[in-house]
Amino acid sequence: MSHATPDLSFGDLTPEFMLDALDAAGLRADGRLMQLNSFENRVLMLHLEDAQFGSTAAVAKFYRPGRWTDAQILEEHGFAAELAAAEVPVAAPWMLAGGSTLFHYQGQRLAVTPRQGGRGPELEDPEVLRWIGRLLARLHAVGRQQPFAERLTWASAAPAQTARDWLIDHEAIPPEIAAGWDDAAQRCIAAIQAAFDSLPDLQLTRLHGDCHPGNILWTPDRGPHFVDLDDAVTGPVVQDLWMLLPGDPDAARHLLNAVLDGYEQIAEFDDRELRLIEPLRTMRMIHHSAWLARRWGDPAFPLAFPWFGTPNYWHDQVAKLREQLEAMRPRDAAPARMRDEDEVDFDGDGFA
Template sequence: MHDATPDLSFGDLTPEFMLDALDAAGLRADGRLLQLNSFENRVLMLHLEDGGAAVAKFYRPRRWSDAQILEEHAFAAELAAAEVPVAAPWALAGGSTLFHYQGQRLAVTPRQGGRGPELEDPEVLRWIGRLLARLHGVGRQRPFAERLSWASAAPAQVARDWLMANGAIPAEIAPQWDEIARRCIASIQAAFDSLPDLQLARLHGDCHPGNILWTPDRGPHFVDLDDAVTGPVVQDLWMLLPGEPDAARSLLNAVLDGYEQIAEFDDRELRLIEPLRTMRMIHHSAWLARRWGDPAFPLAFPWFGTPNYWLDQVAKLREQLEAMKPKDAPPTLARDEDAVDFDGDGFS
């Protein structure tokens, strides 16, 4: 894996190329470009000649189809029309929100500043809860046709199959990782099977604190619907709540207090927190392995793929297998390392 063929998908994204692409899309940038933190796509802030500012995203080739991207954009437009504060893409030259230029695809959203929310403040959490309830209310109005579904163990199974088929795990560790991964996948599926009448919705999908920006006058707003999926609404809750279990339960109570001011929450979905976390862990390993040919990844994640990494994953999956066992006590919630995101790592 460490000798993977380099991925040159973004090799032509020089500043000159990006400015030409933006110009062709109908935006006149003044030349100031600031690359923003993103591994999955190439995202930059640009200043426009008219004095405005925007955020441009150049999509990683072959990750999403045009139909999947446009469905995400349509969902963002629905949310904006319902006055759910979200950064919705602009229509570009030709009328579409997705613009093609010399083999690359881009979308542009208005720049919406802000800082991370104060998750220690119960009122902030209640506000976020109300906002998520409104987002899910729109999300339940119609289904996705093209986006992925996180309503079964299928994403974890796909990730496991890819890792094993592509020799991503050291040969001496692969059997024990595979054995525990298979058991985890069976437990994930059993958790979903135990809720046959689970109500699904279109979700933000990657609702960690970095994808919520806060301003004192407007409160929270959502950014980056790149990983929008169909699934249980608890998927948009658990990544918000890092910390020790007792503190996390208190934070969850505040979020749900706000959520249930707007909509009902099915408490049975709390059983899915650990299965969803486990699925994300397996999927994250596959995401890193799939992207290893991108020169940015070995530089950013030098620890990935080592025997120590995979042995640590075996240990963590064993812990998750125990955590997924049905219990009478409330589930634990996200730990700090579980909620880290790099724009797409959970669902690529």
């Protein structure tokens, strides 16, 4: 994929460099560093020589240069601090040397949070799902207290349009497939926009933005807690619900009902937002393809996603987008709630 611009911006993140950066930020690590799963940023677990912030175990995130502005990152940090103050369990960044949660060191930017252990939630357990629903309602209650000024908004087809434009402009799709993919993508974008236009009074709020099961950790004593607000956005609250859903329609129906049962113990949910599940899923599919193409110059991506960019990949994407067109086809009315007897289409790939 020769269109990708080589990204060597993480090339200087040697263990020595990261330890020096942490030291400059006012944190003395004992030398034990373990890289954690993250493709967008470089994230590692570390141990401090003293518990100056109340914990010796911490997680450091080195942000990918050029992705977010300082203002956007600090807005994310501020949201995390608000959630923590409201006792919504999240890992809020520590204040580092210089009086900010975002520290600059030789062209790199980092933040550090306390380590919060846990395992993935048991999504087959209805009570776990209700607990997650209650927690999301509390997160959204904080989110509604004030708006984001810098973060992105997912309340129209604009993110999908931007992703489509980048892929076409950079000739990221094989020429023999590009026309078919673009036709399907453009029709999907029109359907996404129509879905949002059908809800002109849609309430928007600050969201987690990337609330898939991998970003929820569970401990038996404390239940669920959120990690990784890196993709916090403004949007409809269903954006933080649909990514929990598996691809199987019956499983998705039961899961969503349980989550909403918990959610509505704390806050009201606008059932009309169920119309947006498939448009949001489709938008993420287009966005995900562009994300992989944009990052292809990072050596970690070809190793992790060897199937990306092949003709088979793009043929599969064309088929999935066409399936999503049917899934997004307007019905006479949005279902009041996904009960067992309802016929609601949840086909498609959720990238969860």
